[in-house]
Amino acid sequence: MPALSAKQLRKSYGQHEVVAGVDLTIQRGECFGLLGPNGAGKTTTLRLLLGLIEPDAGEITLLGHAVPQEARQARLRVGVVPQMDNLDPDFTVEENLMVYGRYFGLSDNAIKQRIPELLKFAGLVGRADSRIQALSGGMKRRLTLARALVNDPDLIFLDEPTTGLDPQARHLIWQGLRGLITQGKTVLLTTHFMEEAERLCDRLIIMDNGKLIACGSPRELVDQHIEPSVVELYGDTAHSWAERFGTSLCERTEIAGETLFCYTHDSEALINTLRSQSTLRYLHRPANLEDVFLKLTGRDMRE
Amino acid sequence: MKDFLRPPALSLRFIPVWRRNFMVWRKLAIPSILGNLADPMLYMLGLGYGLGGLLPQVAGVPYIAFLAAGTVCYSTMNSATFEVLYSGFSRMHVQKSWEAILNAPLTLDDVMLGEITWAASKSLLSGLAILSIIWGLGLYQSFSLSLWLIPLALLIGFCFAGIGLIMTAVSPSYDFFMYYFTLVITPMTLLCGVFFPATQLPHTLHQIAAFLPLTHAVDLARPLLLGRMPEHVFMHVLVLAGYGIIGFHIALCLVRRRLLK
Numbered sequence: 288m289p290a291l292s293a294k295q296l297r298k299s300y301g302q303h304e305v306v307a308g309v310d311l312t313i314q315r316g317e318c319f320g321l322l323g324p325n326g327a328g329k330t331t332t333l334r335l336l337l338g339l340i341e342p343d344a345g346e347i348t349l350l351g352h353a354v355p356q357e358a359r360q361a362r363l364r365v366g367v368v369p370q371m372d373n374l375d376p377d378f379t380v381e382e383n384l385m386v387y388g389r390y391f392g393l394s395d396n397a398i399k400q401r402i403p404e405l406l407k408f409a410g411l412v413g414r415a416d417s418r419i420q421a422l423s424g425g426m427k428r429r430l431t432l433a434r435a436l437v438n439d440p441d442l443i444f445l446d447e448p449t450t451g452l453d454p455q456a457r458h459l460i461w462q463g464l465r466g467l468i469t470q471g472k473t474v475l476l477t478t479h480f481m482e483e484a485e486r487l488c489d490r491l492i493i494m495d496n497g498k499l500i501a502c503g504s505p506r507e508l509v510d511q512h513i514e515p516s517v518v519e520l521y522g523d524t525a526h527s528w529a530e531r532f533g534t535s536l537c538e539r540t541e542i543a544g545e546t547l548f549c550y551t552h553d554s555e556a557l558i559n560t561l562r563s564q565s566t567l568r569y570l571h572r573p574a575n576l577e578d579v580f581l582k583l584t585g586r587d588m589r590e
Numbered sequence: 591m592k593d594f595l596r597p598p599a600l601s602l603r604f605i606p607v608w609r610r611n612f613m614v615w616r617k618l619a620i621p622s623i624l625g626n627l628a629d630p631m632l633y634m635l636g637l638g639y640g641l642g643g644l645l646p647q648v649a650g651v652p653y654i655a656f657l658a659a660g661t662v663c664y665s666t667m668n669s670a671t672f673e674v675l676y677s678g679f680s681r682m683h684v685q686k687s688w689e690a691i692l693n694a695p696l697t698l699d700d701v702m703l704g705e706i707t708w709a710a711s712k713s714l715l716s717g718l719a720i721l722s723i724i725w726g727l728g729l730y731q732s733f734s735l736s737l738w739l740i741p742l743a744l745l746i747g748f749c750f751a752g753i754g755l756i757m758t759a760v761s762p763s764y765d766f767f768m769y770y771f772t773l774v775i776t777p778m779t780l781l782c783g784v785f786f787p788a789t790q791l792p793h794t795l796h797q798i799a800a801f802l803p804l805t806h807a808v809d810l811a812r813p814l815l816l817g818r819m820p821e822h823v824f825m826h827v828l829v830l831a832g833y834g835i836i837g838f839h840i841a842l843c844l845v846r847r848r849l850l851k
Contacts, residue, residue: 339693340850362694376685389610390606390694390695392603
């Protein structure tokens with residue numbers, strides 16, 4: 288039985304269909320990514336899956352329970368890391384874990400026994416009595432993650448867990464998440480950092496305008512949607528270069544500002560041509576998930 | 591029927607929410623009790639002895655004995671009102687504590703039930719604080735009848751917490767609550783017989799006051815402190831409970847619409 292499945296999920300606000308027929312299945316022990324630009328419907332999908340809001344149509348089964356009808360039973364076995372930290376500022380680090388554990392019906396003793404392990408996981412040993420205001424952004428995020436583990440959940444929802452963190456803090460969170468995946472926890476992650484999805488996710492879907500537009504492992508998606516090599520050209524003559532050589536030396540080009548992206552299966556001729564000139568700076572790299580994402584969702588700004 | 595209008599589904603899961611608020615209160619218990627006590631105490635003693643010295647008798651008793659019951663009622667009303675308005679709004683809107691709780695196996699119905707029972711508990715605490723002064727000063731006729739003010743404090747708290755939660759549910763910011771105090775709480779305090787018998791007011795105002803919950807609280811509390819069984823107990827209790835229950839349900843529907851969209 289999968290950890291989570293959703294069929295033909297729909298949710299509208301007024302005329303605007305925010306989730307427009309989403310299907311997804313997450314196997315136990317899998318790290319599953321939900322990607323999409325801002326406003327794609329990721330957070331609404333998460334809230335539907337958790338049973339916080341009712342879908343207009345569709346079926347959800349979360350850890351064997353029908354949602355939203357049995358959302359309460361399902362959420363007993365789920366941990367959630369929300370997009371915005373909502374730790375309790377009235378409490379210390381330890382009290383936050385204690386109070387949150389009680390919401391799951393755990394006894395004070397059971398929570399007390401679990402706290403040292405959670406503090407260790409969060410890298411907050413010795414900070415048990417710190418006030419929340421005294422913690423850095425990274426510490427708060429790690430504590431929020433530890434709080435989501437207080438009930439030893441089978442499935443963990445993370446809504447943009449590393450947004451706003453510096454690289455050090457981000458790597459610490461990734462390390463923690465990999466540890467959880469190794470332990471066999473199922474993880475559902477939304478992000479708009481492609482690097483994060485590429486590192487952590489076994490499979491992922493890309494959403495845009497409430498619909499699924501791609502599904503697969505990061506590698507599969509790159510192989511399916513994008514030529515393997517990318518050459519990025521920078522400079523004000525990139526445009527005129529593209530007009531002269533673009534179509535003949537690579538299969539597909541895209542322009543974003545003063546940067547020209549050349550996608551190709553065989554970059555040799557292109558690189559040779561570029562070596563013989565001196566005005567254009569260029570970068571040659573393998574295609575990645577970000578290229579897929581931008582190809583599928585476009586380069587326009589999202590609000 | 592619109593989904594957010596469904597009746598509350600109550601469960602014992604509200605208890606950890608109540609405990610959370612109690613745990614915060616315990617950290618600041620002493621200043622909180624003093625704060626709850628200082629304002630009504632000053633009014634009761636200042637007006638009771640100061641103004642009372644100029645008055646022969648009010649409704650057949652010394653003014654301070656008359657004022658004591660009013661003080662219990664309006665201080666328990668204020669206590670629950672402040673709790674659900676300012677502290678409740680902090681937890682709902684500013685700290686997002688409710689959203690954090692909703693990710694655990696609790697519903698908004700549980701959270702709101704935790705809030706209303708906690709606000710009623712705070713009214714009980716301030717009611718007890720005032721009562722202990724009343725007992726200390728001997729401002730009662732029958733000790734056993736005065737004990738009924740303890741459950742009454744809880745009921746008044748429940749009533750005004752229910753009404754107050756409606757304001758919390760629709761409020762865009764803390765400033766909004768000033769309207770509620772200026773337009774509802776203060777007029778009610780003046781119309782409902784807290785400081786002087788409501789019969790002193792023009793007939794129309796007196797009639798309006800009969801519909802306000804604080805009137806029913808005072809009509810129960812005053813006879814109890816003056817050593818008599820109140821009249822129409824069942825009706826007064828029903829009005830207070832009714833305001834609380836209906837207020838709670840309206841507030842719950844509004845908060846569902848606000849948070850669960």
